[in-house]
Amino acid sequence: MAEPDPPHDTFAVPDPPPGRSGRARDALLVVWMAVVLLVAFQGGAVRAGAEELAPGVGRDIVEAVGGPTGWIADRLPFAEPTDDVLARLETASGPAAAPAGGGDGGGGELTLLVTGDSLAMPLDTELARRFAGSEVAVERDAHVGTGISKSGLVDWSQLSRRQVRRFDPGATVVFIGANEGFPLPRVGGGGQVQCCGAEWQAAYAERVRELIETYRRDGAARVYWLTVPMPRDGARQEITRAVNAAVEAAAEEVGDGVEVIDLVEPFTPGGEYRDAIEVDGRERIVRESDGIHLNGDGAAVAADLVEEAVARDRGDG
Amino acid sequence: MVFPSIEFAIFFPIVLALSWALMPWPRVWKPFILVASYGFYAAASPRYCLLLAAITIANQLGAVGVHRAASERARKWIVGVTVAFDLAVLGVFKYYGFFTDEIGGFLDSIGLGMPLPLLTLALPIGLSFITFQAISYTVDVKRGLLPPTRMLDFAVYLSFFPHVVAGPIVRAREFLPQLAKPRDPRKVAVGAGVVLILLGLIKKVVLADVLARQVVDPVFGVPLAYAGPDVWLAAYAYAAQIYCDFSGYTDIAIGIALLTGFIFPQNFNSPYRATSFGDFWRRWHITLSRFLRDFLYIPLGGNRGGRWRTARNLMITMVLGGLWHGAAWGFVLWGTVHGAALVAEHQWRYWRARADAQPDSPGAAVVRVVGRLFAPAWVRWAVVFNVVVFAWVLFRAESLTLAGDFFGQLFVSGPATLWTPVTVAAVAIVIGFQLLPERPLERLRVAVANLPAPALGLALTVVVALVGATVPGDGVPPFIYFQF
Numbered sequence: 028m029a030e031p032d033p034p035h036d037t038f039a040v041p042d043p044p045p046g047r048s049g050r051a052r053d054a055l056l057v058v059w060m061a062v063v064l065l066v067a068f069q070g071g072a073v074r075a076g077a078e079e080l081a082p083g084v085g086r087d088i089v090e091a092v093g094g095p096t097g098w099i100a101d102r103l104p105f106a107e108p109t110d111d112v113l114a115r116l117e118t119a120s121g122p123a124a125a126p127a128g129g130g131d132g133g134g135g136e137l138t139l140l141v142t143g144d145s146l147a148m149p150l151d152t153e154l155a156r157r158f159a160g161s162e163v164a165v166e167r168d169a170h171v172g173t174g175i176s177k178s179g180l181v182d183w184s185q186l187s188r189r190q191v192r193r194f195d196p197g198a199t200v201v202f203i204g205a206n207e208g209f210p211l212p213r214v215g216g217g218g219q220v221q222c223c224g225a226e227w228q229a230a231y232a233e234r235v236r237e238l239i240e241t242y243r244r245d246g247a248a249r250v251y252w253l254t255v256p257m258p259r260d261g262a263r264q265e266i267t268r269a270v271n272a273a274v275e276a277a278a279e280e281v282g283d284g285v286e287v288i289d290l291v292e293p294f295t296p297g298g299e300y301r302d303a304i305e306v307d308g309r310e311r312i313v314r315e316s317d318g319i320h321l322n323g324d325g326a327a328v329a330a331d332l333v334e335e336a337v338a339r340d341r342g343d344g
Numbered sequence: 345m346v347f348p349s350i351e352f353a354i355f356f357p358i359v360l361a362l363s364w365a366l367m368p369w370p371r372v373w374k375p376f377i378l379v380a381s382y383g384f385y386a387a388a389s390p391r392y393c394l395l396l397a398a399i400t401i402a403n404q405l406g407a408v409g410v411h412r413a414a415s416e417r418a419r420k421w422i423v424g425v426t427v428a429f430d431l432a433v434l435g436v437f438k439y440y441g442f443f444t445d446e447i448g449g450f451l452d453s454i455g456l457g458m459p460l461p462l463l464t465l466a467l468p469i470g471l472s473f474i475t476f477q478a479i480s481y482t483v484d485v486k487r488g489l490l491p492p493t494r495m496l497d498f499a500v501y502l503s504f505f506p507h508v509v510a511g512p513i514v515r516a517r518e519f520l521p522q523l524a525k526p527r528d529p530r531k532v533a534v535g536a537g538v539v540l541i542l543l544g545l546i547k548k549v550v551l552a553d554v555l556a557r558q559v560v561d562p563v564f565g566v567p568l569a570y571a572g573p574d575v576w577l578a579a580y581a582y583a584a585q586i587y588c589d590f591s592g593y594t595d596i597a598i599g600i601a602l603l604t605g606f607i608f609p610q611n612f613n614s615p616y617r618a619t620s621f622g623d624f625w626r627r628w629h630i631t632l633s634r635f636l637r638d639f640l641y642i643p644l645g646g647n648r649g650g651r652w653r654t655a656r657n658l659m660i661t662m663v664l665g666g667l668w669h670g671a672a673w674g675f676v677l678w679g680t681v682h683g684a685a686l687v688a689e690h691q692w693r694y695w696r697a698r699a700d701a702q703p704d705s706p707g708a709a710v711v712r713v714v715g716r717l718f719a720p721a722w723v724r725w726a727v728v729f730n731v732v733v734f735a736w737v738l739f740r741a742e743s744l745t746l747a748g749d750f751f752g753q754l755f756v757s758g759p760a761t762l763w764t765p766v767t768v769a770a771v772a773i774v775i776g777f778q779l780l781p782e783r784p785l786e787r788l789r790v791a792v793a794n795l796p797a798p799a800l801g802l803a804l805t806v807v808v809a810l811v812g813a814t815v816p817g818d819g820v821p822p823f824i825y826f827q828f
Contacts, residue, residue, distance in 0.1 A: 040521050041609045044602070045786065046793035049534030051364040053797040054603040057538055058357050060801030061808060065353075069809060073350055085351055085387055092354050152742075155566035156749075167565060323743070 070100025136162040139337065140196035140242075142187075143203035145171045146255065146319075149326035150202055150333070157334055166194045174206035175234050176222070184234065187241040197249070198340070199242040200333055204255035205319055207231070208266035223269035231270065235277035243284045250285040251336055252278060253329065256294035259318025264300070286340075288332050294325065304328075345387035347596045348549055348811060355384065356600065359505075363604055367526045374496050374523070377504070384505040385469075392468040395433070396508075400499045402429050403478040407485040407492040423486045430475045437471055439671045470509035472668060476635055477502055481516040483639060490517050497523050506601040512594050512611040513631035519606070527605030535793030537602030538800045540595040542807045547592030549811040551770050555585040559762050564740055567749040571758020575750060581767065582740050583733045584774035587615065590629070614778040616732070619724040621685040624732060636665050651694055658690070659683040669739070674747060678739040685731060 066073075073089060074097035139158065141151035151167035158165050168190055175183050183203075190196070210219040211230035220226040235252075242250045254271040257264050271291060278287045294304060294313060303312045306328060313325030321329060345351050359380045366373040386393050406426030413419045481501070485492050493501075493516075501519045502508075563570050563578035570578070591612040598608045611631050618624035625633045644657040659680070666679020696715065699708035718724055734751075741747035777785070795803075 040518055041607045043531075043533045043607055044536035044540075044793075046533060046536040046539075046790045048531045049797065051367075051529035051532050051605070053534045054532050054537070055361055055364065056797045057534060057801040057804060058360055058603070060798065061804040062353070062357050064802070064805040065808060068805075073354075085345075088354065089350055093350075152565045155569055159566060159568035165566070165569070167562070 066096045066099055067103055068100070070096035070098075070103075073097065137197040137337075137341065138164050138166060138195060140166045140168060140190060140194045140199040141202075142168045142170070142190060142199065143201050143253075144169065144173050144205050146205050146253075146321070147200075147202040149321055149323055150200075150253075150329050153323070153326040153330040154200070154333060157330060163337065166196065168194070172206060173203075174209065175203060175238070176207045176209040176211050176231060184237055184241075187238045191241055191244060196242070197247075198251065198337065199248065200251045200253065201238070201242070202253040202255075202329075204267060204270045205258075207270050208263075223265050228269050228273045228276070232273035232277040232280070235274055236280055239277060239281050239285050243281070246284050248284070249340055251288055251333055252285060253288045253333070254290050256290045256314075256321070257298055257300045259300045259314075263319070264298075268298070286336055288329075288336060290329055290332070293328060293332070294321070345384050347593070347600070348545060351387060353808075355380075360603060364529060367529065367605070370523075370526055373526070374500055378496065378500050381500070381503040381505040381508060385503060385508050395468055395471075396474060396503055397499075399430065399433065399474060399478050400495075400502050402426060403482050403502075404492070404495050404498050406482045407498075410482065410486045411492045419486055423482060426482045427479055430479050434471060434475045437468060470511075473511045473513055474502060474508065476513050476632075477516070479639065480513070480635065484516060490520065493520050493523075504601075504606070506597045506604070506606070507608060510590075510593050510597070511631060512597065512608055513635050514608050515631075518609060522606050529605070532605055533602045533607075533793075534797065535795065535800060536789075537599040538804060539789055539793045540599030540602070542803060544592040544595030544597075544599060545807055545811045547588035547595065547774075549592075551774055552585045552588035552592060555581045555588075555767065555770050558764070559767050560585050560740070563762070564742070564746065564750065567746060567753045570753060570761070571756050572754055573758065573760035574762045575753045575756075577760070577762055577767065577771070578750075579733050579737055579754075580771050580775070583616070583736050584771045586736060586740070587612070588774055614782070616729055616775055616778045617725070618728050618732075619721050621682065621689055621728060621731075624728060625682075625686075632665070632668075636661050640664065647690075651690065654690055655687040658686045662686065673744055674738045674741055677744075678735050681731070681735040681738065685728075 074093035139154070141147055141154055147167075147169040148171070151165070151169055155165040155167060170186065173183070190199075208222040210221050211227055211234070212218075213220045213226060214229050214233055220230055239250050239252065242248060252274055254274055255267045257267055275287055278285045291298060295301060296304075300318065302314050302318075303310050305311075306313070306324065311324045313321060313328060315322050345355065359377075363373065363377060363380075366376050382393050382396070385396060403426055406422055406429075409422040410419050410426075413422055481490075481498065484490050492498075497520060498516075500523060501514075501516060504514075504519070507514055559574075559578050559581040563574055564582070567575060594611040598611070601608045609631055611629060613627040613630065615624055615628035618627055641657055641661040644660060645653055646657060647654045660683075662683030663676060663679040666675045666677070666682070669675045669678075695707070695711050699705070699711040699715075702708060718727070737750050738744075738747050741750055792803075
């Protein structure tokens with residue numbers, strides 16, 4: 028960086044890369060050929076992908092394209108064999124398992140899975156730090172942008188079963204709820220219900236109950252489900268209240284083996300949003316600037332509550 | 345909208361076809377590509393389009409004002425105000441939260457625990473790249489290196505969808521001449537563009553994201569949970585990941601621009617084969633390096649004014665370059681390490697020159713011994729490469745505490761739980777390929793680029809399908825440089 032400024036003509040139009048020049052129609056042929064082949068072999072992926080997008084114009088466009096591409100792919104015999112081949116590759120590139128026993132090479136007595144959406148991300152790191160080197164091995168498996176009411180490629184019902192098979196957790200901490208409020212199938216059938224009335228809460232609670240049962244493993248494991256502190260945004264607050272009510276109802280129905288750890292009162296007393304709370308006698312900012320997530324200090328407060336509950340159940344507290 | 349996404353797979357074929365169809369009529373093509381680019385940018389958030397438009401208008405007014413101003417004093421004022429506006433936008437969106445946290449923390453520590461108000465100021469995607477390009481335009485007009493262009497052309501330049509979210513930082517002098525007349529549909533670098541797109545997809549989705557998921561994210565998240573062998577692997581894996589992530593993005597961006605008929609400058613040139621830190625910065629994020637050189641280092645005085653002023657200018661440039669990446673102390677330290685390394689290189693060259701001039705001086709003997717030690721290129725490469733790799737730890741760690749944990753765990757014995765054939769091969773491929781002789785690789789690249797269009801189309805299909813298979817259920821993780 029110490030050389031003098033180069034002559035001005037250095038910044039003329041850059042030279043084209045080496046290789047034969049083609050024509051614009053070749054560019055179109057390459058791109059559209061790929062489009063046609065991908066529709067034939069993987070057209071259903073567009074339709075499935077639309078379900079993963081947040082509501083809005085982008086999702087509407089992808090849905091509009093995904094309908095016909097999925098229809099075409101359904102009528103051609105290529106999708107299934109292609110999916111089989113690609114599924115093998117997907118398995119090979121999956122996430123790595125964390126070392127057992129906090130990296131000390133020994134077998135941990137308790138595997139604690141910390142999962143959820145982006146809400147779980149500062150918390151999982153904090154818990155892993157606290158339990159590092161102890162007899163609790165923390166597995167972190169957050170799935171950003173997902174939600175229990177948001178199905179499609181990431182179906183929490185299926186994901187939770189895969190997690191149990193893969194991590195073999197003795198206890199699971201669940202912190203999820205930043206991306207909820209999507210329509211859910213009505214309990215007992217009869218179409219979809221919109222957020223956030225009693226019917227939606229019942230449908231959401233049904234899904235939560237199913238997840239708790241999966242993580243409980245017939246009573247062999249504990250589940251710690253964290254309620255979601257009130258977000259700053261008013262529209263999100265309504266969803267959060269419905270989510271928390273559904274979680275309470277599901278946990279009550281399951282009974283043994285599940286503990287709801289309330290984060291509403293510690294972070295948002297009286298259900299009122301605030302950036303800062305008193306921690307150890309001092310006022311501290313505990314939320315990210317988006318008004319949804321906990322920051323590092325907030326995650327530490329939540330981790331205190333989880334750590335306390337885990338220690339109590341293990342007889343350490 | 346990210347390039348490896350379903351939305352872009354729908355957007356691009358349509359825009360490409362319409363772009364070439366309308367290309368012969370610039371009066372139609374330019375508004376079309378402007379609307380398409382704003383649509384691409386609006387996919388992140390439509391509100392950001394207003395900010396992009398505001399930056400465009402402010403800098404165009406500044407450039408025209410500078411061009412028309414009668415006195416040098418007036419020109420300086422206009423440029424000053426325009427650049428201050430750009431930096432203020434960047435400062436508010438990028439650094440407000442950081443300074444709020446730091447000042448709040450300081451007040452808290454002295455017992456004045458009054459948290460400052462937090463604002464929801466999400467960083468508009470690509471803001472740093474947009475403001476840098478806008479600054480380069482206004483300042484180059486002031487320097488007399490190019491005349492102000494028409495508002496429409498400038499708006500197209502600033503928002504052009506292949507580079508709007510993460511560069512490369514294309515200078516106005518490189519792009520605006522390409523708008524002067526329609527691109528020639530008989531001279532399109534189709535093969536080279538497709539090869540870059542294929543390489544970029546593989547680098548980003550296969551190599552970078554697999555390394556992130558399998559090694560980097562777990563270890564950097566909780567270094568204390570991993571022993572030395574895994575932590576060493578994570579350090580080299582992150583060096584490979586960030587190279588693949590960012591160079592992969594710019595490869596795709598340059599490839600897409602080539603298919604639309606536009607040529608962007610090169611942004612990476614095998615940076616991990618550098619044998620000096622100056623060499624590294626001529627190979628890594630080349631368009632940022634030259635921006636910092638031309639708009640910060642040289643205006644500060646560059647290497648004119650003696651050793652100490654050069655050292656000061658290098659340190660200021662690199663620390664601010666670090667801070668450009670984000671409002672965190674890790675970035676500041678990362679810039680400081682690189683600044684110190686560049687200063688050390690300059691000092692070494694000075695000592696070498698003095699030893700040559702005064703061969704009998706006592707210091708000359710020491711310089712000769714050290715010089716012999718570092719004479720083999722592989723020794724210089726090993727030093728530069730490893731300093732770069734471990735400086736990345738400061739860049740990647742979410743806090744200085746975690747960076748400290750990471751360095752502390754390097755020498756803790758324990759099992760290598762993350763050393764799988766996939767992870768080790770990925771690191772070896774990314775770093776090893778940069779060390780191979782360049783000419784055979786270039787010949788291979790040209791041979792693939794010269795394949796007929798149907799073969800390139802088939803290759804693109806296969807790579808897109810394979811890349812799609814390695815994407816986790818929750819989609820392609822964002823490009824690292826989107827946050828900058």
